Amino acid sequence: MTGVFVAGSRAVSRLNAGIKERLNNIMKQHFTVLIGDANGADKAVQRYLAKCGYRDVLVYCMDVCRNNVGGWPTRSHVTGPQVKRDRSYYTIKDLAMVEDAGCGFMLWDGLSKGTLANIISLLNSRKKVLLYMAPKKSFFKLTTLEDLYQALHANGIEDVPAFLTSLGVKGQAALHLA
Secondary structure (H helix, E strand, O other): OOEEEEEEOOOOOOOOHHHHHHHHHHHHOOOEEEEOOOOOHHHHHHHHHHHOOOOOEEEEEEOOOOOOOOOOOEEEEOOOOOOOOOHHHHHHHHHHHHHHOOEEEEEEOOOOHHHHHHHHHHHHOOOOEEEEEOOOOEEEEEOOHHHHHHHHHHOOOOOHHHHHHHOOOOOHHHHOOO
């Protein structure tokens, strides 16, 4: 049974026909959907999977789940009350999903640092990613960081290393084609 890490930006809250078609393909192949509990893309995908009656879903949460539309099993990562609820806090569950998944399907608004980090983590783990770029409503199959660079360039980003650096990406990923 293969797990697909499905996630995306909070700004992507509506699923178009193309996204639904890809989710339908995941369901037809009986893949386990590994999904987070955030508002936006996570919640929209949860709603769609619940509407379709799909049961092979595992919701990843931190401490307490914010959204679990279908009442699916959860994988909760417990921290202490002193832990700040920032991006690094939610990265704990994201990295667990990267580790547990065989591949990813990311719905990105072109700005979300968390979704970009998930894309890079999946690629660095040698896991394929189907990327939906919301601004241009286009799909890209990614297997390497170079594929990500090409997708960003195809979406009108001329200076990809500068763009990635502006989103907080450092090191090898930002300098990949510089």
